[in-house]
Amino acid sequence: MDQLFQFLQQYIDYIILGLLGLMSIILFWKIIERLMFYKGVNVTNYETLEELEIDLTHNLTTISTIGANAPYVGLLGTVIGILLTFYELGNSGGEIDAASIMVHLSLALKATAVGILVAIPAMIFYNGFGRKVEANKLKWLALSKKA
Numbered sequence: 397m398d399q400l401f402q403f404l405q406q407y408i409d410y411i412i413l414g415l416l417g418l419m420s421i422i423l424f425w426k427i428i429e430r431l432m433f434y435k436g437v438n439v440t441n442y443e444t445l446e447e448l449e450i451d452l453t454h455n456l457t458t459i460s461t462i463g464a465n466a467p468y469v470g471l472l473g474t475v476i477g478i479l480l481t482f483y484e485l486g487n488s489g490g491e492i493d494a495a496s497i498m499v500h501l502s503l504a505l506k507a508t509a510v511g512i513l514v515a516i517p518a519m520i521f522y523n524g525f526g527r528k529v530e531a532n533k534l535k536w537l538a539l540s541k542k543a
Contacts, residue, residue, distance in 0.1 A: 401480065401483055401484075404476060404480055405480050405484075408473060408476050408477060408480070409473070409477075409503070409506075409507070411473075412469060412470065412472065412473030412476075412507045412510075413473070413507065413510060415469055416466060416469055416470060416507075416510050416511055416514050419462050419465075419466055419469070419514055420466075420514045422458065422462065423458075423459060423462045423463075423514065423517070423518050426455045426458050426459050427459065427517075427521050429455060430454075430455055430456070430459070430521070430525055433451070433454075434452075434525070434528045434532075437451070437452070437532060439532055439535050439536040439539060440539060442536060445533060445536055445537065445540075448532065448533065448536050449529070449533060452528070452529040452532055452533070453529055456522060456525055456526070456529070459518055459521060459522045459525070460518070460519075460522050462514065462515075462518045463514075463515045463518030463519040463522055464515070466511045466512070466514035466515040466518065467508065467511040467512050467515050468511070469507075469511050470507045470508040470509065470510055470511020470512065470514075471507070471508050471511060472507075473504070473507025473508070473511075474504045474505055474507045474508045476504075477500065477501075477503060477504025477505075477507065478501065478504050480500070480504075481497060481500040481501055481504065484500070485497060
């Protein structure tokens with residue numbers, strides 16, 4: 397148990413923040429791809445609404461999944477950090493250093509903050525892209541009625 401404690405105490409920040417960093421890189425890549433696609437999409441190139449919808453919604457599931465799960469990844473880091481703090485406190489032999497506890501707890505909370513920072517733009521862009529999908533579908537329907 398002590399080896400696991402030492403491993404987690406040493407690497408949990410890197411693991412959680414690395415995972416959130418990876419999620420933010422993937423998110424940024426998918427957002428840029430969608431922005432470029434929506435900028436150049438021409439609804440008249442699609443014969444059916446289904447074909448258009450497939451292209452319009454591509455990568456939106458990934459963006460939504462990152463937005464929904466990033467806070468939980470951050471929260472996991474916080475919970476593990478708090479568990480490690482209590483474990484260390486329990487093994488301290490009764491010597492309680494309040495300053496050390498506060499430092500450990502504040503560092504544990506940073507994982508939740510980073511998770512929220514990843515989730516907020518993900519959900520903002522997901523909702524904005526959802527509106528673009530609906531607007532382009534309505535545009536296609538309006539043009540198909542004229543034809």
